[in-house]
Amino acid sequence: MGNADLRDLASIRDVPFAELEGSVVAVDAHNWLYRYLTTTVKWTSDEKYTTADGVEVANLVGVVQGLPKFFEHDLIPVMVFDGAVTDLKADEVAERREKREAAEERKAAAEERGDAVEAARLEARTQRLTDTIQETTRELLERLDVPVVEAPAEGEAQCARMAAAGTVDHAGSEDYDTLLFGAPTTLRQLTSKGDPELMDLAATLEDLGLDRQGLVDVAMLCGTDFNEGVRGIGPKTAVKAVTEHGDLWGVLDARDAEIPNAEAIRELFMDPPATKVAIDTDVNPDVPAAREYVVDEWGVAADEVERGFERIAESQVQTGLDRWT
DNA sequence: CATCGGTA
DNA sequence: TACCGATGG
Numbered sequence: 001m002g003n004a005d006l007r008d009l010a011s012i013r014d015v016p017f018a019e020l021e022g023s024v025v026a027v028d029a030h031n032w033l034y035r036y037l038t039t040t041v042k043w044t045s046d047e048k049y050t051t052a053d054g055v056e057v058a059n060l061v062g063v064v065q066g067l068p069k070f071f072e073h074d075l076i077p078v079m080v081f082d083g084a085v086t087d088l089k090a091d092e093v094a095e096r097r098e099k100r101e102a103a104e105e106r107k108a109a110a111e112e113r114g115d116a117v118e119a120a121r122l123e124a125r126t127q128r129l130t131d132t133i134q135e136t137t138r139e140l141l142e143r144l145d146v147p148v149v150e151a152p153a154e155g156e157a158q159c160a161r162m163a164a165a166g167t168v169d170h171a172g173s174e175d176y177d178t179l180l181f182g183a184p185t186t187l188r189q190l191t192s193k194g195d196p197e198l199m200d201l202a203a204t205l206e207d208l209g210l211d212r213q214g215l216v217d218v219a220m221l222c223g224t225d226f227n228e229g230v231r232g233i234g235p236k237t238a239v240k241a242v243t244e245h246g247d248l249w250g251v252l253d254a255r256d257a258e259i260p261n262a263e264a265i266r267e268l269f270m271d272p273p274a275t276k277v278a279i280d281t282d283v284n285p286d287v288p289a290a291r292e293y294v295v296d297e298w299g300v301a302a303d304e305v306e307r308g309f310e311r312i313a314e315s316q317v318q319t320g321l322d323r324w325t
Numbered sequence: 326c327a328t329c330g331g332t333a
Numbered sequence: 334t335a336c337c338g339a340t341g342g
Contacts (some may be wrong), residue, residue: 004326039342192342211327234335 005222005235006176009215011203012188014195017073019168024281025070025187026149026159027172030129032138035191036062037129039196048101051299059133060294061304063140063147063316066191068311076142076281078147078168081134082155083273085146088226088265098286136298143290144312145283148274157272170198180219180269182212209237216269217248226265230257 001071026028037058049318051056139146151158159171160181171183178186179201188197205215223240233241241251248266259265287309289311294300 007327035342232335236334 004176005229006179006198006219008235009208009218009239010176010179011200011207012197013200015187015198016195017075020187020196021074022076023169024076024078024279025170025172025190026078026080026162026168027190028080028155028159028178029137029148030155031173031175032079032191033059033062033129033133034295036066051298055132055298056130057136057294057298057300058130058299059137060140060298061285063137063144064294064305064308064312065148067144068308068315069190071285071312071315072290074315076147076283077172078149078156078162078279079141079150080151080158081092081138083151083153084217086153086226086268086282088268132142140290140293142295143293144287146285147279147281147283149277149279153273154277158274159183160186161272161274162277167277177228179217180224182270186246209243210239213247213266213270214242216266216295217242217251219269219303220248220259220262220265221251224265224269227259227261230255230259268270285312286317287316 037056040167041169049061050056063065067077069075094176110205138148149158149162149285156175156177157170159168159173159179160183162168163171163183163185164176167305169185171178172188172190173186174188174191176199177198182201184201188199190196201212208215208218210218218235220227221230221233221241222235231256238251242248243256245254248259248262252262290312291305291309294305295302
């Protein structure tokens with residue numbers, strides 16, 4: 001499950017926002033939202049982002065605080081939602097559930113002994129995107145006129161294929177799967193401060209002397225979301241081995257190793273389920289409607305979102321003027 | 326997910 | 334060079 005190994009292999013460089021102006025980015029919505037649910041909620045009380053009915057609304061705050069970054073830099077976000085969980089990922093999902101349950105137990109224990117800080121920290125690990133969260137996020141995005149895409153399966157894959165097809169300029173995600181799914185470029189760190197990072201597929205392949213299939217094979221040897229890696233093989237060894245033995249099968253033969261479902265996983269990375277879509281990039285947020293939804297309909301404290309809405313409105317004025325000059 | 330200290 | 338467990342974000 002360690003695909004952080006890919007960071008060592010990928011060609012990544014910082015790019016100033018100025019170089020990205022006008023770009024359309026297919027953002028993995030789950031990934032993006034998750035950052036806000038773990039960071040925004042983390043150090044605050046549960047009640048603050050929960051309605052009287054116990055409905056989680058931190059996502060709404062996250063969206064309002066997170067989107068201005070795109071608008072202010074003249075980037076057009078396309079939010080891509082996950083579809084069905086891939087069968088192959090069943091193991092991984094089960095593993096996550098176990099981790100989550102373990103974290104929930106520890107959190108309960110922390111609460112028991114009155115350790116609020118520890119409990120809050122663990123809370124972050126037990127968060128997940130409920131149906132309500134997905135639904136209210138979509139409703140808000142609709143009011144902000146942000147394009148939304150439903151992926152047939154992995155959101156990451158859909159983002160990557162949209163980038164590969166030229167439907168968007170870049171994929172946007174914090175992790176590395178988009179590289180394996182074939183995104184020519186992926187923007188990372190769109191949520192944090194400072195300039196984003198651009199992960200470049202062609203440059204990566206050039207550096208490693210591999211083709212895309214070779215890169216997928218390397219990743220599979222190191223371990224991906226869908227398979228355990230081969231014991232004793234890390235990024236360096238994997239590149240050397242694939243170069244030497246030609247492909248995944250050659251390496252597995254030589255080492256007398258096996259990867260369950262290797263054929264299917266390899267195919268999944270090379271040609272993942274994704275749908276062709278057209279994106280309307282003429283985005284005109286209806287800020288009053290969005291504010292009404294968040295504040296009046298869901299009861300989020302106005303001061304939590306006011307600044308975000310202001311920033312969105314201001315950036316619209318800006319780009320509106322730009323269009324006439 | 327990133328980083329780190331420590332081990333094999 | 335890889336693996337592991339811990340930890341902060």
